[in-house]
Amino acid sequence: MSISTETIILPSHAPPRATAARRSDFPLLPVIILGSIAFMAVFADFLAPHNPEVGALTARFHPPFWQDGGSTDHLLGTDQLGRDVLSRLIFGARVSMVVGFTAVIFAGVIGTVLGILAGYIGGWVDQVIMRITDAWLALPALTFALFLAAIVGPSMWNIVIILGLVYWTRYARVVRGEVLSLKEREFVRLAVVAGCSKLTIMRRHILPNVVNSAIVLATLMLGVVIVTEASLSFLGVGVPPPQPAWGLMLSDGKQGLMVGYWWLTVLPGCCIMLMVLSANLLGDWLRVKLDPQLRQL
Amino acid sequence: MARPGMFTTRRRDVLALAALGMAAGTVRPAKAVTPSGQLTVGVHITLAPTWLDPAETAGIITPFMVMYALHDAVAKPMPQGNPSPSLAESWSAGEDGLSYEFILRKGAVFHNGDPVTSEDVKFSFDRYRGAAHALIKERVESVETPDPQRVVFKLKNPWPDFITFYTVASGAGWVVPKKYVEKVGDDAFKKAPIGAGPYKFVSFTPGVELVLEAFEQYWRKTPSVKRIVLRVIPDESTRLAALKRGEIDIAYSVRAELAEELQRTPGLTLRPTVGSAPYYLYFPEQWDPKSPWYDRRVRLSTKYALDYNTINQALTLGHSHITGSIIPENFEFYEKLAPPVYDPDKAKQLLAEAGHEGGFDAGFYTCDVAYANLGEAALNNLAAVGIRAKLRPLERAAFFKGYGDKKFKNIIQGASGAFGNAATRLQEFVVKGGVYAYGSYPEIDELFPQQAVELDRTKRAAILTKMQKLLDEQTMYVSIWQLAFISGVGPRVDQSGFGLIKGFVYTAPYEDITLKSA
Amino acid sequence: MRQFIARRLGYSLLSLLLLSLTIFFFVRVTGDPATLLVEPGASEEDIAAIHQQFGLDRPLWVQYGLFMLNLVRGDFGQSFYYQTPVLELYMNRLPNSLLLASVAMAFSLLVGIPTGILAAVRVGRFWDSAGKLFALLGLSLPSFFVGLVMILLFSVYLGWLPSSGSGTPLHLIMPAFALGWYFAASHMRLTRSSMLEVLGSEYVKLARLKGLPQALVIGKHAFKNALIPVLTLAGINLVLMINVAVVVETVFAWPGIGRLLYEGISFRDFPVVQGIVIMGGTMIVAVNLLVDVVYAVIDPRIRLEK
Numbered sequence A: 001m002s003i004s005t006e007t008i009i010l011p012s013h014a015p016p017r018a019t020a021a022r023r024s025d026f027p028l029l030p031v032i033i034l035g036s037i038a039f040m041a042v043f044a045d046f047l048a049p050h051n052p053e054v055g056a057l058t059a060r061f062h063p064p065f066w067q068d069g070g071s072t073d074h075l076l077g078t079d080q081l082g083r084d085v086l087s088r089l090i091f092g093a094r095v096s097m098v099v100g101f102t103a104v105i106f107a108g109v110i111g112t113v114l115g116i117l118a119g120y121i122g123g124w125v126d127q128v129i130m131r132i133t134d135a136w137l138a139l140p141a142l143t144f145a146l147f148l149a150a151i152v153g154p155s156m157w158n159i160v161i162i163l164g165l166v167y168w169t170r171y172a173r174v175v176r177g178e179v180l181s182l183k184e185r186e187f188v189r190l191a192v193v194a195g196c197s198k199l200t201i202m203r204r205h206i207l208p209n210v211v212n213s214a215i216v217l218a219t220l221m222l223g224v225v226i227v228t229e230a231s232l233s234f235l236g237v238g239v240p241p242p243q244p245a246w247g248l249m250l251s252d253g254k255q256g257l258m259v260g261y262w263w264l265t266v267l268p269g270c271c272i273m274l275m276v277l278s279a280n281l282l283g284d285w286l287r288v289k290l291d292p293q294l295r296q297l
Numbered sequence B: 001m002a003r004p005g006m007f008t009t010r011r012r013d014v015l016a017l018a019a020l021g022m023a024a025g026t027v028r029p030a031k032a033v034t035p036s037g038q039l040t041v042g043v044h045i046t047l048a049p050t051w052l053d054p055a056e057t058a059g060i061i062t063p064f065m066v067m068y069a070l071h072d073a074v075a076k077p078m079p080q081g082n083p084s085p086s087l088a089e090s091w092s093a094g095e096d097g098l099s100y101e102f103i104l105r106k107g108a109v110f111h112n113g114d115p116v117t118s119e120d121v122k123f124s125f126d127r128y129r130g131a132a133h134a135l136i137k138e139r140v141e142s143v144e145t146p147d148p149q150r151v152v153f154k155l156k157n158p159w160p161d162f163i164t165f166y167t168v169a170s171g172a173g174w175v176v177p178k179k180y181v182e183k184v185g186d187d188a189f190k191k192a193p194i195g196a197g198p199y200k201f202v203s204f205t206p207g208v209e210l211v212l213e214a215f216e217q218y219w220r221k222t223p224s225v226k227r228i229v230l231r232v233i234p235d236e237s238t239r240l241a242a243l244k245r246g247e248i249d250i251a252y253s254v255r256a257e258l259a260e261e262l263q264r265t266p267g268l269t270l271r272p273t274v275g276s277a278p279y280y281l282y283f284p285e286q287w288d289p290k291s292p293w294y295d296r297r298v299r300l301s302t303k304y305a306l307d308y309n310t311i312n313q314a315l316t317l318g319h320s321h322i323t324g325s326i327i328p329e330n331f332e333f334y335e336k337l338a339p340p341v342y343d344p345d346k347a348k349q350l351l352a353e354a355g356h357e358g359g360f361d362a363g364f365y366t367c368d369v370a371y372a373n374l375g376e377a378a379l380n381n382l383a384a385v386g387i388r389a390k391l392r393p394l395e396r397a398a399f400f401k402g403y404g405d406k407k408f409k410n411i412i413q414g415a416s417g418a419f420g421n422a423a424t425r426l427q428e429f430v431v432k433g434g435v436y437a438y439g440s441y442p443e444i445d446e447l448f449p450q451q452a453v454e455l456d457r458t459k460r461a462a463i464l465t466k467m468q469k470l471l472d473e474q475t476m477y478v479s480i481w482q483l484a485f486i487s488g489v490g491p492r493v494d495q496s497g498f499g500l501i502k503g504f505v506y507t508a509p510y511e512d513i514t515l516k517s518a
Numbered sequence C: 001m002r003q004f005i006a007r008r009l010g011y012s013l014l015s016l017l018l019l020s021l022t023i024f025f026f027v028r029v030t031g032d033p034a035t036l037l038v039e040p041g042a043s044e045e046d047i048a049a050i051h052q053q054f055g056l057d058r059p060l061w062v063q064y065g066l067f068m069l070n071l072v073r074g075d076f077g078q079s080f081y082y083q084t085p086v087l088e089l090y091m092n093r094l095p096n097s098l099l100l101a102s103v104a105m106a107f108s109l110l111v112g113i114p115t116g117i118l119a120a121v122r123v124g125r126f127w128d129s130a131g132k133l134f135a136l137l138g139l140s141l142p143s144f145f146v147g148l149v150m151i152l153l154f155s156v157y158l159g160w161l162p163s164s165g166s167g168t169p170l171h172l173i174m175p176a177f178a179l180g181w182y183f184a185a186s187h188m189r190l191t192r193s194s195m196l197e198v199l200g201s202e203y204v205k206l207a208r209l210k211g212l213p214q215a216l217v218i219g220k221h222a223f224k225n226a227l228i229p230v231l232t233l234a235g236i237n238l239v240l241m242i243n244v245a246v247v248v249e250t251v252f253a254w255p256g257i258g259r260l261l262y263e264g265i266s267f268r269d270f271p272v273v274q275g276i277v278i279m280g281g282t283m284i285v286a287v288n289l290l291v292d293v294v295y296a297v298i299d300p301r302i303r304l305e306k
Helices: A002-009 A026-043 A086-122 A124-139 A141-152 A156-183 A188-193 A198-234 A244-257 A263-290 A292-296 B006-025 B064-072 B118-127 B132-139 B162-168 B178-191 B238-243 B256-264 B296-305 B308-316 B344-354 B369-383 B396-404 B424-430 B447-455 B457-474 C002-029 C044-054 C060-073 C086-121 C124-141 C143-157 C169-199 C200-210 C214-244 C245-249 C257-266 C270-298 C299-306
Strands: B036-043 B077-078 B081-085 B088-093 B099-104 B141-147 B150-155 B199-205 B209-214 B226-231 B270-284 B360-366 B388-393 B411-413 B477-489 B491-497
Touching: A026 A086, A026 A263, A086 A156, A086 A263, A124 A156, A124 B308, A124 B457, A124 C002, A124 C143, A141 A156, A141 C214, A141 C245, A141 C270, A156 A198, A156 B118, A188 A198, A198 A244, A198 A263, A198 B036, A198 C245, A198 C270, A244 A263, A244 B238, A244 B256, A244 B308, A244 C143, A263 C124, A263 C143, B036 B238, B036 C299, B064 B199, B064 B209, B064 B226, B081 B162, B088 B344, B088 B457, B099 B118, B118 B141, B118 B150, B118 B178, B132 B141, B132 B162, B150 B162, B150 B209, B150 B388, B150 B491, B238 B256, B256 B270, B256 B308, B256 B477, B270 B369, B296 B344, B296 B477, B308 B369, B308 B477, B308 C200, B344 B369, B360 B369, B369 B388, B369 B396, B369 B411, B369 B424, B369 B477, B388 B396, B411 C257, B424 B447, B424 B457, B447 B457, C002 C270, C086 C124, C086 C169, C086 C214, C086 C245, C086 C257, C086 C270, C124 C169, C143 C169, C143 C245, C169 C245, C200 C214, C214 C257, C245 C257
Parallel strands: B036 B226, B360 B388, B360 B411
Antiparallel strands: B077 B081, B088 B099, B099 B150, B141 B150, B199 B209, B209 B226, B270 B411, B270 B477
16 A cells, blocks of 8 residues: 555655665575465465364364363364464465465566556556556555455455456556656667667666666565455455455454454464565565665666 | 045144134233333334335345334244244134134224224135235135124135135235225325334334334233334444444344454343354356356255355354254244255365366356355355356345346355245246246156145155255255344343244344333 | 636636546446336336436437536435435535544544654664555555454454444544554655655755754754655545545444445445535545645745646
């Protein structure tokens, strides 16, 4: 959200971040966290101690092992159906990772392509694409996502498509801005003079140079996308149960909150938070590292 | 035409009804009670404006939550009987079974002071367009009003279930004032309804609350609580929190871990009421030879796969009644069948015998979203024996529409809380042509028309019993339980109204509700 | 100036048009929109009636015309569940969302602005790092998680606040905090960078050279100028808050627009969902226009751009 508001609303002379340039030490912890989550997602079948989708009702609401009533059999406790929370968290990483990355890439591809087209070709193509971008940016992301989900119904791939449709506009704007300044550069002008076709120029000269911005934006968007996916799951229109998803676990666990079953909400919430935090830190670092001019992102 | 024994049965019925009617009529105490205080009920679902008008009664139990307060009927389920005379003192059937005469009670009035007359009863019947209206109107030849206290229904053919349908299984017997409705029209009526019930309408904010005030001239008795507020609080935790803080006096539908919390809280009482809605698993593909569900052993395996007692304990604290039948226990012609047993090994064995060693992918498990918790628990058990399905909860109206349109596959978890008797249930769910019957078995089908015309009650019961047993043998359905609807009652309430009317899960009769004196 | 306003107004109208087209398009993209526009559980006759009413058999541009005509008249359709016009429902619930958003906004400004100023003034040192941490947490923690943790702490363990619902000021505290937390971080960041820019400006340097006391420089001049972008952002965020409060309102059962959207989704009440999306988009286009005009009034350079 901060990305969209800061890029539209602020006047173009964005304030410099004086201290940012100094902090270019490699964000080890975020990368480790993201890496671990990715690892969990890929190797979930081996890592999870129990089946995440099946539980014994007789073992429901066991607290984590360090509390009274908990056991090492279920390290992080069980939920309302007796399913192991740790296993569900591990498998839930899969949904977050897959949906998060795929959606971000999907949005990125659409947004980058359209951004390049708009920026380079200009004219009415630019106008059309930018007008649509502006209009879509006016729709709050979650509301728009819910609207689309109400139409097509929830499933993992529908969610990815929906998130892609909602977030491509963020990329288009930034990429177009980049392309506009790239267009005036020497090497592009030379290519034009040399008679290269527009398509070739866009592919060979423009694209590689906007990829950096796209990647930075992608890492920053990852956090946002994951929170949106978790929100959708929380509201019941995310990935359908019994497949575990962190947002869904939060929703399921909400009732138990009143009775003190804290681990059903706090643990998945922490996972979401860690993933988003790491993505944001990584994105911040990348932003500074890859191109200081991207500070206004 | 007339069969031996039939006449005397009728006469006896009439006398009994007349006695009941007069007894009900003299309940009114000599000293008038002045209503006082307010009772706030936290309702778990949104109150639909259509519930304020009996003409639109859907085939579910929820509209009656409002109807029992605002309106009254010729006869309706009451603590004394099901049905029990209300606006009518008594009724009798003609010897040939082709006519029914209702004698209306004198002194019953609507909220605007107009007396309840036969014209109003006829008018209400004619305008009825809710559940079963086509069925009833098809069989009724005419409705006559020889004088203001008498209504005569003439049927085309003898129909032993007429009374059940008119007074219990539909809203056709609920009476609205003809003059008022004709004057203001249907839409305005819904905005300011007038009825003959114990409470009159004060205000309705859709999605927020319905406010009612005691109607002191109610024929049965003057209500003791002056104001009743039905407040919509869809979120379960919020509802319980409101009950704990004293913001509401009654909270409907508190389940599972929240019900346990309610039980532990001093000052609050847990009131479970078993409703007339058996929950079951249905297999729409069982007539398709290509489907795994075609094999009876596969269907039977699900019956052994569910851990009924633990689910009962977890979701409803053990108060639900595990049942082996899709017919509610309190229905006429109910035949008790052996309740299902949990035996996961046997389930696996059956699956192996049917050629599905290790289980199979069972597609979708479709259910009403309000009961997704049962669905989840059931799916859990099914997965444990290898039957892997995906939960597909649908909003209630969409669920019943898709169900009736025969759109669902694999497994359906359903339940029906509609009033009626065993025959009405079988008709909708089992027999060929039933709205929710995706297929049928000829040996069951051929019995149905036989019982429909059988006027001898014992013989009819025998046929219906046979049908239910055949149903069980075929494992067309796997019954789970009759759900205990759990509500919480706060410390201010004396008589909450729970459990007074058998099979009805909400508080009623409203005029019997009392608060503890301060 | 007038030219600028006219141009911006034109753009806004175009955006609104495109928005309506987008919504129109998506509703029809999956095939028969009747399944969405009609009540779940409706009969064949009802579906035929809907076809009639929305002209679903007529050419697309006619349908769009009807759609726009209705929108302009304020007819967003009728909610299946509540049997009331969507706009009426929306207006009924809007004050609740406005109340929640206002309190959340107040909180976010009360926390965000001072911390931002502090971070800017003490740039590079402890308070700046602390502020950055706060901002990071705020932008990374999903609002509903914050809400749930707060319920756990303040309702379940401490018993100080009611866990959900509405009616008393006590009910307002937690949802407002959960909603405002993210924006507090956002406002802090903007205040900080805006403040830094102003502190580095010529005017301030001159004031310092003149020997004016630090507090005066910061308090009088820097503060006011730094605030302008923050307050404009706040204005937009207020509108944004109303629209993104879906999850917070659901967690706390707060009866606002967000909760209405959730109900619309749960009950498959499509007119409600569509109506809220349209109103949300319209509100944001409107507030963007307002902000741009206000900015143009304040800073003439803007008028000359693009």
